[in-house]
Amino acid sequence: MKAGQLKYFLAAIISVVTWGFFSIPLRKIQHYPSDEILYYRIFTSLIFTWSFIALFRVKQVKSDLDFFYSLDKNGRKRIIILCLLSGVLISGNWFTYIYAVNNVNLKSAAFAYMVCPLITAFAGFLILKERLSILKLIALGIASVSILILAQGSLRDVLWSVFVAALYSFFLIVQKVMSRIDKFNMLGLQLFIAAVLMFPFFIYSFRSFPLDTYFWIDIVIIAIFFTIIPLFLSLYALIGMPSSTLGIIIYLNPIVAFAVAFFYFHEGISVHQLYAYSLLLAAVIVFNWTTIKEIFFKIPAPEFPEITH
Template sequence: MNQSKYIFAAIVTFLLWGFFSFGLRPIATYPPLDILFFRLYISVLFLVTINVCFRQNKIKKDWKLFSSLEKKKKKRLISLVIGGSLILMTNWLSYIIVMNNISVQAASLSYLVCPIITTLLSFILLHDHLTKVKWIAIIISFIACIILSIGHFVDLMYSLIVATSFALYIIIQRSLNMFDSFNLLMTQLFVVSLIMLPFAFVFLGEIPTETIFYQCILMIVILFTIIPMFLNNFALKGIDSSTVGILIYLNPITNFLLAIFYYHEKVSFLQSIGYLLIFLAIIVFNSKTILKLCRAKK
């Protein structure tokens, strides 16, 4: 099978996410909760419209599958959907705070360490087996985080909240992978939009009147949420998870390069050492996959 179109879709997906700052930074003066509420409810509007108009067969198929399950399993899946949706909102809100109120570097760090944190949480929660190489990568990452925390402890904590929340979301998604991922996202966002509706009425500030706010929200919803979701679903049909595991780093690396060369954020000597150790940990963590891909090209 020719994988080029699937690999291209994956590359575009992760590069798009790498430019997420272009949607968030221009509205950094707005409260994070306002940005979250508008992103959530406009995303729900778009996703429900797309699914109802163009993906009814997928909805019916998933509903039929859910209806066929025994009562105990239905309750468990409902709990996972609700839990996953709340964790996703934690991730969205913390990422907005990190990107707009801390630094683009900190946002980049979140997704550099996220695959490693996901593996560690899978070991703790699901008792997945960890190889010695994975443990070495985890130890290197831990040392890097200690170095990065010097003088920037709060920044690091926010980064780890983003990374840990997304790692937990990924783990929950594994238990829900029997369903169409686009339908699943729509359901989770719809559920959490109902849960958060009372909070939106209480905490939402004045309705923004500036055009730039709505332009950025639409950019976030369409360019950084819906389109990447479609492309990611398509890519996963034609390439294995190990290839995706390598390509996913295009997102934080792009973000990191933008932080340094576009937003001109400063990097201290200690931070440089910390980031170098993070990149070393990533190479060690993915060494088996890298060697496999290199051999496949020969």
């Protein structure tokens, strides 16, 4: 593994595993409307993020502004469009995921993050020209078999999952393109855009201000531990790894979420589901085998032929 690459790999794993436990605080406030949870999640995350930026990251903000104004007109326009697009994509992903957890079922939400890595890996290959080795293609094939096994249930759940996954997959692709801007500042900008986008809907659907202390405790937990920290770590990981690699590591999310559904919420499990999730774990290991071998065995793994286009 290249010097310093381990920190990006660990950042990706921590962010994905953290999101796997997101259903726990989310289910505790499931009696609140999904849109209301989303609004307060975004607004609270925005306050914490920009407070931190204002106190500790003014120098990085100035550096990013200098970079932005150093670009020509087309470059600045491109950055603005990509920032707006990323805000729309992440807002849409958050809302659809919350809706799936609280109004469809937890497994359909987890299934979304099984489809997401495939979309991300292939989008990275086609759009960003990222290379895929034969071993990685084998891993994608294993994951595809797992998804086909789990897709034999409700077509509605599968279509909903694909929609949730596509939003996050293209969000990752956009982040990879905007690699020059500081990732924490980018997170703050995305939250600001998301807040601006959601504010008209918030005003239109406003019912009453929640006074439940437990609701706000949950929202603060969601904002800090299930929004700001993991989202920043995922953006940080993209600095040192291809989006396809982060995409496949995302397979740890449904595995953890599935374990939470079974052990914590006591949802049922079938033999074919257990088999499918085992295949998913195998796909993660195969896709990242070179990295895993170098980390744990200190042995450079053999190079496999890469597919380019």
